[in-house]
Amino acid sequence: MIEKVHIDPVLGEVTLRKSTRSRRISIRVHPSRGILVTVPFFTPYAMGVAFLESRREWARAALARAAARNADLPEGEDIESLRAAAKAYLPDRLRLLAKQYGFVFNRVAIKHNTSNWGSCSSKGNINLNLNLMRVPRPLQDYILLHELTHLRQANHGPVFHAELERLLADHFDRNREAPDFQSFLPKIAASRAQYPVSYTLERALKTYRPV
């Protein structure tokens, strides 16, 4: 993947990125990283710039919306208190779930980033985002179970999803009396009829963006 910075007179710094996977030009607005224009690998950057200019008004509005959303989110000390709360809670919760479902991981670390809720390395080290402290417990547990499942399946293939669905079914059943799980149960039941439960939880998570 190769990139280039372009300065737009209205939008400021814009990242142009060539992608071998994309077949058309696209624009994304990221709250902290700004505007990203992806162009197919063999398309000149200039076409990406022209495309952006044709949608400048839309991009300007999207950027303003992203900035406004960010304004009421915690920063500074709040991040530090989230970190302290995350360190006090998440490793214990992960250990509990690992024990319950027969997983053995190596280390757990609390991280702060905006790109993922968690990750699991091939060495069995699990990273959890401190932003998980801002989401309801059923969604937290979903992420923890997702990362634990990676200890058995490194990819997101059908075997991974089947295993994760099995764990989620058991976990929601086990916790059906817990008040914070109860509000999710109708959603889970409706999902089961149509979509994998992880799909529904993933959608619910989208309303809690990491900051």
Ligand SMILES: [Zn+2]
């Ligand atoms: Zn994953």
